[in-house]
Amino acid sequence: MNLTPEQKQTVVSWVAAGDGLSAVQSKLREQFQLSLTYRDVRFLVDDLDLQLKDAAPKVDTSDVTKAVAPAPSAPAPQPPGTGGDEHGGDPTAAAPAIEEGFGDEGELPGEEPAGASTLSVAVDKVTLIPGAIASGTVTFSDGVTGKWMIDQYGRPGFTQVSKEGYRPSPTDAQAFMTELQLAIRNLGYA
Numbered sequence: 032m033n034l035t036p037e038q039k040q041t042v043v044s045w046v047a048a049g050d051g052l053s054a055v056q057s058k059l060r061e062q063f064q065l066s067l068t069y070r071d072v073r074f075l076v077d078d079l080d081l082q083l084k085d086a087a088p089k090v091d092t093s094d095v096t097k098a099v100a101p102a103p104s105a106p107a108p109q110p111p112g113t114g115g116d117e118h119g120g121d122p123t124a125a126a127p128a129i130e131e132g133f134g135d136e137g138e139l140p141g142e143e144p145a146g147a148s149t150l151s152v153a154v155d156k157v158t159l160i161p162g163a164i165a166s167g168t169v170t171f172s173d174g175v176t177g178k179w180m181i182d183q184y185g186r187p188g189f190t191q192v193s194k195e196g197y198r199p200s201p202t203d204a205q206a207f208m209t210e211l212q213l214a215i216r217n218l219g220y221a
Contacts, residue, residue, distance in 0.1 A: 038063055039079060046081045150203050152179075152210040154218065160190065165215055171203045179211065187211060 045055050056072045059065040076083065154167040166180040178191040
């Protein structure tokens with residue numbers, strides 16, 4: 032593909048204006064009667080050392096404190112030996128279902144107002160949950176306890192909560208995510 036210097040300058044101006052590869056491809060066809068494949072347009076942009084502008088900023092998925100997920104619920108009881116209990120069970124059985132983090136920041140009736148949290152997070156010395164890279168326990172400021180885990184994709188979740196349908200206050204939820212991030216960083220995972 033041989034473009035004239037004027038055509039190259041026009042492509043530079045299109046990319047600088049924020050046009051993506053598809054738009055550049057269409058404009059080359061319309062204005063210069065050049066039929067290039069999407070890949071050829073990509074190579075052209077690379078050859079001209081141009082940087083395309085991102086339409087949407089990329090999200091940092093490595094920071095678990097930015098994750099927002101549905102509220103946890105109590106797991107269904109599992110019979111002994113099914114892999115869900117901690118003492119015994121088949122280690123080759125499927126990992127327990129992960130009940131993900133905390134939902135929107137509105138408070139439910141009976142929740143404490145936002146303020147300081149007295150929550151504690153502990154990390155297990157050995158993680159026995161299949162598919163988990165770390166696990167441990169948490170005691171929320173209102174005394175409710177839970178067992179948490181982080182799967183091999185870095186997603187936090189709960190395997191057990193002492194109060195069915197429990198949803199921590201926004202303050203406790205944020206404190207949990209912060210403490211969990213610090214604990215995992217201290218283990219060398221972050």
